[in-house]
Amino acid sequence: MTSESSSHNSHHRLLQAKAWIDGSAIRNEAQSKQTTKNSGGHSNPNYDCLIVGAGFGGLYLLIHLRKLGYRCRVYEQGADLGGTWYWNRYPGARVDSEIPVYEFSMPEAWKDWTWTEKYPDWREIRRYFQHIERVFDVKKDVEFHKKVVGAQFDTVRQTWNISTEDGQTTNARFFLVCTGMAAKRYIPDFPGLETFKGDIHHSSDWPEEGVDVRGKRAAVIGTGATGVQICQEWAKEADQLTVFQRTPNLALPMRQGKLTAAEQKARKSTYPDLFRYRETTFAGFQYEFSKTLTFDVSPEEREAFYENLYQRGGFAFWVANFGDLLYDLKANREAYNFWAKKTRARITDPVKRDLLAPLEPIHPFGTKRPSLEQDYYEMLDKPHVKIVNVRENKITEVKPEGIVTSDGVLHEVDVIALATGFDAVSGSMMRMGLKSTTGTLLADEWKQGVNTYLGLAHHGYPNMFFLYGPHGPTALSNGPSSIEMQARWIVDAVDKIVNSGLKSVEPTPQAEKLWKEKIDSLSDRTLFPLADSWYMGANIPGKKREQLSFAGGLLMYEQDIRAALENWDGFVTVS
Known part of the structure; x- marks a missing residue:
């Protein structure tokens, strides 16, 4: 490749990245395509559970919900499994949590797998996800190059209508968002960035x-x-x-x-004991x-x-x-x-x-x-x-x-x-075109501050659950540890809704208010608010400065979310 063509490709990629951030333009285009296609009489795909993201969270949910007999589909924007490990392949990219703490706890996943390093690089983690494919046969239920650009719950039909960039609408009873905490890249608006004649990535x-x-x-x-x-x-x-x-x-x-x-x-x-122990520690x-x-x-x-x-x-x-x-x-x-x-x-x-x-x-x-x-x-x-x-x-x-x-x-x-980072923790969900039952955009709702209940659900979005996002242990934890904890809760919540004859559940505004107060109270006891970090949303111009993660540790977190699930405390249920 000549330096001229390399430079051209580099600029093209940068412009693509900036366009990728501009969710509104993409959303409008996709909605136009969707209207045309639906008016043509095509039937929409229909699933029990539509999962967004094929990283640790999305695959854990797919594997375990599928075992219970639910019809599941995973939509993944990338071209392969791995979530963040599909996108991050820069020089030296490797995980910062030691093996075996950074892997799935299911015995089928680790009994016939060996790593080569204490801290694997991105290539080895990609090979690990291909091992997960061989063991669990996940790809048959994953669609790649599939980007969600809009979603809203239909309160009459009690189903989610999910729009993708290719113009398709998918219906699902449960909408499970596993986009991770670092899916919306941040590129500072440096004047003249597009004029640089060399490579830029x-x-x-x-x-x-x-x-x-x-x-x-x-x-x-x-x-x-x-x-x-x-x-x-x-x-x-x-x-x-x-x-x-x-x-x-x-x-x-x-x-x-x-x-x-x-x-x-x-x-x-010793692995089963280690995987149990990791969930009792703070991080x-x-x-x-x-x-x-x-x-x-x-x-x-x-x-x-x-x-x-x-x-x-x-x-x-x-x-x-x-x-x-x-x-x-x-x-x-x-x-x-x-x-x-x-x-x-x-x-x-x-x-x-x-x-x-x-x-x-x-x-x-x-x-x-x-x-x-x-x-x-x-x-x-x-x-x-x-x-x-x-x-x-x-x-x-x-x-x-x-x-x-x-x-x-x-x-x-x-x-x-x-290496300018991400609109972390909350940014990925805010760029998906998610709408509440009253028609407000999640991106607008969270502009003045994030609200969730348990770091798993949000008022106005029935039967939508998310993990490794705002108000969970997320940024203050080893990824697979908190992901599996939250994913087990989601699997149990879905199964409980179905088996108890409920149509849908969603949090109350009061429950969200109390959870937000707990997030802030736990954070204010620590030194975290003293740093202008992405933990606090302080790395993105215009973003509200607030604690985005649960700072009470994994053990306290699991006790809180399990107590709420017992009798749907803090939720409105529809029979």
């Missing part, structure tokens, strides 16, 4: 063939999880790498390692916060405790730390000081040291999700890597030759990676 819209930066000047905008992973790889390949950092990533050592089939086989007898991992508080021990004991967690790697230093880490600012500062000391020792350049691990924290440790790194700080310490502090020196425009900052400097680059 968002991390979630990466070419299958990859992007070659050897011999080139590369730029990465953003230093969240994707930015860290791209920087680690590109710093090894590019002639020059410019990293545009707004907030330093308080990243932790991954301690990656190879796994053998023999050692996994030896451990598999769904294989470890839990200590019951000891930071200042209950001597400085020497505290240092030794920190060192042990740090050497263990992964998220141990975050969610197996002292019990007051996320609740007491003074205690949090002790942990931050230890992290900064360990990290600064890895960086030789004094300017970069202060940019990457400042002595004064910009936000409390752990109130933004720490990324797991392998050699991030060593790579950014290299002479051919430049760090631009966009907190003080903002990006003002993009020109054909590169990126201009507020000091007037043009940073000439050949390739740009947009």
Whole structure:
């Protein structure tokens, strides 16, 4: 491919991405197609359960609802299974939860499967989903390249009418949304972005063939999880790498390692206990916060405790730390000081040291999700890597030759990676054209703040359940842990509705109000509101700043949702 055609394709992909975000234009076009097709007398597909998304959540629901005899269909926008792991194939993309905590708990899924690494990359996770296909035969009930652009519940017929971009309308008794927390990519509106003559890609819209930066000047905008992973790889390949950092990533050592089939086989007898245990922890991992508080021990004991967690790697230093880490600012500062000391020792350049691990924290440790790194700080310490502090020196425009900052400097680059994240947690549901029974758009309802009941349902949307979205443990948990917990509840709710002769259920506004108060109350006890994070919706201009996840831990969450299901507390039922 010539550089000219590559550049053209890159710009085309970027424009597609921007169009993908503009749900209103797509929705209007799809509704026009739908009217034409329906008026032609074609019958609509009809299912018991229409599931959106073929990642962990959608496939868990499909497998378990199908076992109970329900007619299910999964609509997936991508071309294959995997959900976020279909879209995320950028350099260095890998999961940040250690195996086996990051996989399905069903014995059929793990008994004949082995991983090669503690933290698998995107290719291996894709192979895992193909293994799920071989074991459960899921693809026969999945339609790919199928994008939902509108849905509304018909209160007369007691069924959902779901519109897809191809102009089809599907009817289903239950509408189950499993679009995940990071399905709506965010591309900042940098002036001149479309004029850049080199390659430019968002991390979630990466070419299958990859992007070659050897011999080139590369730029990465953003230093969240994707930015860290791209920087680690590109710093090894590019002639020059410019990293545009707004907030330093308080990243932790991954301690990656190879796994053998023999050692996994030896451990598999413990898997059922491990999968049960992960749901009793705060965040769904294989470890839990200590019951000891930071200042209950001597400085020497505290240092030794920190060192042990740090050497263990992964998220141990975050969610197996002292019990007051996320609740007491003074205690949090002790942990931050230890992290900064360990990290600064890895960086030789004094300017970069202060940019990457400042002595004064910009936000409390752990109130933004720490990324797991392998050699991030060593790579950014290299002479051919430049760090631009966009907190003080903002990006003002993009020109054909590169990126201009507020000091007037043009940073000439050949390739740009947009590691600018997502309209996370609530954004994916707001772009689907969902309408309440009264005709209001969910996107409009949630503009001034998200409302749900139990992080599973919403008033005005009968028989619609969702998971790994707003007001569940979502961003504060290991994905499969909270997904399976919520999915089991949805399976039980569907079965209970059908077997008890109910037509539909939906939450009351009062129940949603009380749940929102609980979300805020739990969050306000923590340090999370002190950081401008995507946890709080603060990464998207104009988005309401609010806690989007349940901050009480998985055990409390399951107790709450199970209690509500017992007698449909907080729900209106239609017989």
